[in-house]
Amino acid sequence: MQTQRIGRDLSGWIERQLRLALPGYCAFCLGEVSFGQAWCGTCFASLPWNGQACQCCGDPLSFAKAMPCRDCVDSPPAFTRAHVPFLYQGQVRQLIREFKFHASPRAGVLLMALFKETLAQCPAEALIPVPLHQKRSQERGFNQAQWLVKELRKTWDIPIIKALRTVDTPSQRLFGRTARQRNLEGVFAITARLPKHVVIMDDVLTTGATAHALALVAKEAGAEKVDVYALARTPRR
Template sequence: MQTQPRGRSLIQWIERQLRLALPGYCAFCLGEVPPGQAWCAPCFASLPWNQQACRCCGEPLSFASAMPCRECVDSPPAFTRAHVPLLYQGQVRQLMREFKFHASPRAGVLLMALFKETLAQCHAEALIPVPLHRKRSRERGFNQSQWLAKELHKTWDIPIINAVRKVDTPSQRLFGRMARRRNLEGVFVMSTRLPKRVAIIDDVLTTGATAHALALAAKEAGVEQVDVYALARTPRR
């Protein structure tokens, strides 16, 4: 059995083994694919892509529109726009749960590969991953948003600036959209002044309340424009 190469982290070693484990086979159906590809065209097309979405919050819409959705018109978020290419459904939901709650290297590598297929150049001057509270970080041992930000840093060569989560708030699953915003008021703080344009990095966008609260903290630290980059969107309806 191979041993872990000296000086490399365990997760980096596992990722390399996973990339080498099934050359020539689709990561979803195990059908044959050309060398160097991770999935076949039918599986890629069948994923729950968020093709018609609100340009502001990423909420999936029933029709294409250049205007923000009704919720963003009635209660605009503190961020300008959200890039969220997938929906939190089907195989994406399964991969996200493996990645978020079990720190699965296979799921993380595959999700990031899908994410990069949708990315253009980012014009932000800093990346801000959504932080966990210290207590939650110790319990989980893994911050998926931090991992995503590090991978995007490799792609864009944009520095990462970390925010601090001052309060360990109750689970957002217990609240509706506006209650989630109230639950997160004053939760985040920046330890330094920020550049004019930043990008918040998260795994799943649900109501956008967390990104809204973090964007408010960023603007208090000097930011003028905040964009959000997340892997998947949970539809409100």
């Protein structure tokens, strides 16, 4: 496993060096782009943007007014807001699957570059990646949320605080929203004392059940405000 991780880190470093050293092409259409750019304006604009979304959970809305969705009004999550710039569709979905299930350095670098384009600053005092259970982590050899927060820290120099996943639960993909919440009861633990404002980081936000469960634990550990960052949102409706 250690050898695999070293290989992935080396591949990522090589890819970043090539991007800096060579004239670039758009990562999506292979058209020529300006030096140092990874995509063209046309492809960037055509990505599945999550433009009209609930200001709390990031679920896409059918109206443009910035306000909480009905689910967040009826049953507010433990986190304050979610910053989720893309929908889990099209090119973004393909990149996330390559990154998450195949540890693709190219996909990871590109996704993080896109995400940083949507975030002027990160005002939180600590980053918390959504943890994998030790068994799942050993099987996969890669925790995508951990990789993402390490990349964010390179830009904003914010400390990373690890949470623990103490129970190896069945995959969340098997359940609906309510069942997902029950599946995650008592699953997470944080032993460190947290600052007032923290950010939970994950790759995809679906029902928000994982973020809600981890936010509850974060508040028990001292956090007063918990935000959620994710690359993409799977619409509930």
